[in-house]
Amino acid sequence: MIRFVLRRILAAIPIGLIVTLGVFALVFAMPGDPLRELAGDKPIPAAVMAAKRAQFHLDDPFIVQYLLSMKDLFTGHFGTTFAGADIGDQLRLRIPVTLKLATMSLVFQWIAGLLFGLYAGFRRNGIVDRMLLLATLVVLAVPGLVLYFTGQYLFGVELKWLPVSGTRDGWPMAYLLPAICIAIAGFAGMARLTRTTIVDTSNADFVKTARAKGLGEQRILWRHVLPNALLPVVTLMGIDFAGIFAGAVLAESIFNLPGLGQFLFQSIRFKEGGVVVLLSTLAFVMFIAINLVVDIVYGFIDPRVRNV
Amino acid sequence: MSEAQQVFGTETQDLEGRTLSNTELLRALLRKPQFVVCLVLVAVFFVMAAVPRLFTSVDPRFCELAKSAHSRAPGHPFGFDIQGCDYFANVIYGARPSVLVSLVAGIGGFVVAAVLGLLAGYFPGLVDTAISRIADVLFALPGLIALIVILNSVPNRSIWIIVAIILVTGWPQGMRVMRSTVFSVRNREYVLAARSIGVPPVRILRRHVFPNAMAPLLAMTTLGIGGLIGLEAVLTFLGVGLQPPSISWGSQFGVAASYRDSPHLFIWPALFISTMTISFMIIGDSIRDALDPKLLR
Numbered sequence: 001m002i003r004f005v006l007r008r009i010l011a012a013i014p015i016g017l018i019v020t021l022g023v024f025a026l027v028f029a030m031p032g033d034p035l036r037e038l039a040g041d042k043p044i045p046a047a048v049m050a051a052k053r054a055q056f057h058l059d060d061p062f063i064v065q066y067l068l069s070m071k072d073l074f075t076g077h078f079g080t081t082f083a084g085a086d087i088g089d090q091l092r093l094r095i096p097v098t099l100k101l102a103t104m105s106l107v108f109q110w111i112a113g114l115l116f117g118l119y120a121g122f123r124r125n126g127i128v129d130r131m132l133l134l135a136t137l138v139v140l141a142v143p144g145l146v147l148y149f150t151g152q153y154l155f156g157v158e159l160k161w162l163p164v165s166g167t168r169d170g171w172p173m174a175y176l177l178p179a180i181c182i183a184i185a186g187f188a189g190m191a192r193l194t195r196t197t198i199v200d201t202s203n204a205d206f207v208k209t210a211r212a213k214g215l216g217e218q219r220i221l222w223r224h225v226l227p228n229a230l231l232p233v234v235t236l237m238g239i240d241f242a243g244i245f246a247g248a249v250l251a252e253s254i255f256n257l258p259g260l261g262q263f264l265f266q267s268i269r270f271k272e273g274g275v276v277v278l279l280s281t282l283a284f285v286m287f288i289a290i291n292l293v294v295d296i297v298y299g300f301i302d303p304r305v306r307n308v
Numbered sequence: 309m310s311e312a313q314q315v316f317g318t319e320t321q322d323l324e325g326r327t328l329s330n331t332e333l334l335r336a337l338l339r340k341p342q343f344v345v346c347l348v349l350v351a352v353f354f355v356m357a358a359v360p361r362l363f364t365s366v367d368p369r370f371c372e373l374a375k376s377a378h379s380r381a382p383g384h385p386f387g388f389d390i391q392g393c394d395y396f397a398n399v400i401y402g403a404r405p406s407v408l409v410s411l412v413a414g415i416g417g418f419v420v421a422a423v424l425g426l427l428a429g430y431f432p433g434l435v436d437t438a439i440s441r442i443a444d445v446l447f448a449l450p451g452l453i454a455l456i457v458i459l460n461s462v463p464n465r466s467i468w469i470i471v472a473i474i475l476v477t478g479w480p481q482g483m484r485v486m487r488s489t490v491f492s493v494r495n496r497e498y499v500l501a502a503r504s505i506g507v508p509p510v511r512i513l514r515r516h517v518f519p520n521a522m523a524p525l526l527a528m529t530t531l532g533i534g535g536l537i538g539l540e541a542v543l544t545f546l547g548v549g550l551q552p553p554s555i556s557w558g559s560q561f562g563v564a565a566s567y568r569d570s571p572h573l574f575i576w577p578a579l580f581i582s583t584m585t586i587s588f589m590i591i592g593d594s595i596r597d598a599l600d601p602k603l604l605r
Contacts, residue, residue, distance in 0.1 A: 015444055015445055015448050016448075018445050019445060019448055019449055022445075022449075023449070023453075023454075023457060026454075026457045026458055026461055027457060027461075029461050030460055030461040031461065031463055137586075137589060137590070137593065138586060140534075140589060141534050141582070141585045141586040141588070141589035141590075142582045142585060142586065143534075143535075143537065143538025143541055143542070143581060143582070143585055144538060144542070145538060145541050145542050145545055145558075145561055146538075146561075146578045146581060146582055149561065149564070149565070149574055149578065150578065153568070153571060153574065157568050157571075164568075245453070246452040246453060247452075249452050249453070249456070249546070250452070250542055250546070253546060254565070264453065264456075265456065265546065268456050268457055268460050269460070276457065279453075280449070280453055283453065284448055284449070287448050288448070
């Protein structure tokens with residue numbers, strides 16, 4: 001087990017290097033001077049400019065800048081953004097926002113997806129099943145942008161049940177609406193996948209065998225159907241979880257939540273290479289970690305893929 | 309987007325086996341009313357993108373500021389936008405970027421994923437390793453982040469550049485689907501027979517492997533087109549997609565987001581884009597059902 005984990009981490013290191021180097025190169029290649037844009041129309045004294053450029057190592061060659069920002073990343077001294085905000089403080093403020101939003105929406109969508117998917121899978125071609133297939137087709141097809149806006153307009157602006165945007169109302173009120181919107185968009189996939197795998201597994205030979213040798217329905221369900229049916233569902237949960245970062249960019253900018261997604265978007269705007277690399281690394285580490293956890297969980301559910 | 313593909317991908321898993329001939333497939337599809345309706349809808353959107361003047365005689369760039377954000381009036385069924393331009397004309401003209409994305413990114417994505425998947429699946433070893441490692445790197449980058457960063461570094465973004473960048477970052481998933489189906493086909497008797505009589509690899513891939521391995525990727529691509537249309541709208545909404553003078557549904561959402569008292573600014577483009585994405589989704593769903601080997605038995 002430990003060897004498996006170590007091997008996976010070792011394999012992730014070169015990919016991580018390429019990813020961070022690529023992101024940094026892209027930010028580096030963006031046209032325009034970040035500091036001059038920050039100052040707007042006002043002229044900056046040459047001495048101030050030179051000091052600022054030296055502070056952010058903007059005159060160093062590309063590879064030196066990259067190595068310096070990697071050093072910051074590993075030592076934990078993130079420094080400040082071009083505008084002067086302490087990056088460490090920003091992270092401390094913003095990580096909870098994104099985490100709260102992500103956990104809430106994931107819990108909603110997993111519960112709803114599993115419940116509907118299991119029920120529809122066991123009562124195949126029933127009313128719930130048909131309704132679910134139609135509803136999920138629509139939800140999967142409608143762009144997330146439209147879904148978020150509709151939710152915001154309906155429950156925020158018209159019905160006034162929930163705050164329209166911002167985090168002024170604190171947890172949980174301010175997070176409820178965005179979390180529900182993300183959950184609706186996500187639950188469709190979950191429900192459909194659960195339904196399909198339940199149907200497939202219920203028709204599998206080993207379930208027929210179990211029934212033929214006279215096992216009770218409960219035992220068939222818990223010991224034979226569910227453990228096999230849940231394998232792809234666990235994979236999808238991992239994909240969902242790994243995708244919260246990218247999803248946060250859109251949801252946080254529509255609902256104006258000061259989370260990591262918004263921070264990332266602003267940093268790209270202001271060409272803050274260091275911050276972008278820091279956040280991309282965070283997203284990458286999460287991606288690798290979640291994939292690893294999914295594989296380990298797989299090993300617990302399915303002895304066939306137990307990793308040594 | 310990718311989630312929908314992932315889900316439908318699992319539903320598509322066991323598509324290998326006998327595949328329908330093209331006429332059989334077409335006949336099976338045309339028997340479904342929902343497929344025909346959606347095909348007609350998509351055709352209407354394509355015409356709308358090609359010749360918007362068929363639908364409206366009003367110039368979308370003719371504006372009277374006095375009528376800013378007014379609701380509907382005779383001759384202006386959707387009302388006016390913030391600049392006082394006729395909104396119906398604007399929504400009609402906004403179809404073009406979305407249709408271009410659906411066409412070019414759909415077909416282009418299919419071709420790129422198919423070619424790379426064929427190569428990776430048929431030539432294990434160096435070619436497979438190279439393609440799969442690049443796919444790993446692209447997979448590990450959160451999709452939207454890469455797109456935002458790349459698009460930010462491109463000045464003068466046209467729809468072609470956006471599509472190209474979506475293609476460059478978006479192929480790994482389709483490639484993996486194609487690669488796994490090629491794996492299951494490459495050792496079938498007819499491929500071995502072709503190889504044993506000395507048919508060159510390119511011809512084997514084109515004539516024998518590709519037709520028998522394309523079905524899952526085809527279903528996945530049509531199911532993903534709706535997501536691509538949504539992606540273009542998201543990018544434009546975030547300000548890294550199309551830029552102001554060009555008319556698109558994404559930029560109309562961006563404007564609507566700051567004027568919440570005039571819901572008609574949001575409702576109409578939302579209705580159009582959703583109709584289009586749902587049509588593509590149902591078409592993809594029908595294709596997948598028609599390809600399902602369980603129905604052949």
